[in-house]
Amino acid sequence: MIDVSNLYQNRYGKKTDQNFSKIDITPLINSIISRASVRKFSKKNISKELLTLLLTAAQSAPSKSNLQQYSIMVIQNQSLKNEISKLIGDTKWALTAPVFLLFLADIRRNIKITNHKGYNHKNNNVDTFMNGVIDSALSMQSMISASESIGLGICPISMIRNIIEEVKNLCKLPKGVFPIAGLALGWPDEKSPVSIRLPQDIVTHYNTYNEKNLMDKINQYDERVFKVAPIERNKQRHIDIYGVAKKGTWSENISRQLSVAERKDFKKWLKNHGFSLE
Ligand SMILES: Cc1cc2nc3c(=O)[nH]c(=O)nc-3n(C[C@H](O)[C@H](O)[C@H](O)COP(=O)(O)O)c2cc1C
Numbered sequence: 001m002i003d004v005s006n007l008y009q010n011r012y013g014k015k016t017d018q019n020f021s022k023i024d025i026t027p028l029i030n031s032i033i034s035r036a037s038v039r040k041f042s043k044k045n046i047s048k049e050l051l052t053l054l055l056t057a058a059q060s061a062p063s064k065s066n067l068q069q070y071s072i073m074v075i076q077n078q079s080l081k082n083e084i085s086k087l088i089g090d091t092k093w094a095l096t097a098p099v100f101l102l103f104l105a106d107i108r109r110n111i112k113i114t115n116h117k118g119y120n121h122k123n124n125n126v127d128t129f130m131n132g133v134i135d136s137a138l139s140m141q142s143m144i145s146a147s148e149s150i151g152l153g154i155c156p157i158s159m160i161r162n163i164i165e166e167v168k169n170l171c172k173l174p175k176g177v178f179p180i181a182g183l184a185l186g187w188p189d190e191k192s193p194v195s196i197r198l199p200q201d202i203v204t205h206y207n208t209y210n211e212k213n214l215m216d217k218i219n220q221y222d223e224r225v226f227k228v229a230p231i232e233r234n235k236q237r238h239i240d241i242y243g244v245a246k247k248g249t250w251s252e253n254i255s256r257q258l259s260v261a262e263r264k265d266f267k268k269w270l271k272n273h274g275f276s277l278e
Pocket of ligand 1: 156231
């Protein structure tokens with residue numbers, strides 16, 4: 001039987017006094033709670049049939065009004081991988097995975113269908129944009145959970161949005177279709193540590209939003225993370241601006257990251273690429 005207390009402790013870096021002994025969890029829940037992103041893959045391939053099964057899992061995710069406003073691009077072609085690899089800087093390891101996918105928000109297909117049926121599509125707006133992004137994200141998560149439950153490793157890749165124009169051209173993404181993220185998928189060649197998450201009393205709010213003692217709780221969280229995984233110099237953000245952090249904590253690092261604007265032209269790019277965002 002799976003030790004749930006242990007799973008909890010590994011995920012939060014602390015014990016709970018709750019008694020989970022009556023809960024008999026499934027291997028899938030075990031896999032979800034003990035997962036970690038993988039950034040090193042073996043050369044072993046993923047069979048066509050397995051990939052088909054995982055794509056079926058992706059498409060089994062819920063979808064807003066069953067509008068299914070997403071697409072998935074499978075990139076296996078080596079020369080295309082090489083092209084993307086050349087552009088993506090330090091993230092080139094992601095293209096060494098046997099399969100690299102793009103999860104695409106896709107409002108184009110339903111615009112075409114609506115017009116073909118003789119109607120005017122009047123929903124190219126921020127709500128549809130968000131629904132497409134959510135659909136795409138849920139399908140990615142469904143594929144992630146299915147993949148990890150059978151021992152595959154994954155890493156989502158938002159770096160793809162740093163080279164979005166180049167990826168658009170290489171993958172011939174038409175207007176109304178954009179990658180929310182890439183996904184590196186393959187058999188792991190490393191055992192990644194479980195990363196400690198914020199405690200439930202910060203993230204979960206019962207009935208009303210509650211920020212009580214937030215910074216105290218964050219300090220405690222920082223300490224727990226720092227004890228097992230201090231953020232080393234090479235992972236610290238913006239050393240060029242702020243210097244090496246006195247203490248490589250989670251809150252220091254995310255604050256540094258968020259203090260510098262990223263992807264400033266993204267909205268403009270989306271607007272030029274068929275998303276009106278009204
Ligand atoms: C939308 C999204 C984009 C991500 N993009 C990247 C990326 O470009 N490069 C990378 O190394 N990791 C990326 N990650 C992985 C996160 O860094 C990782 O999930 C996080 O550090 C927590 O670690 P864990 O997944 O092992 O629990 C991304 C994750 C998500 C959800």
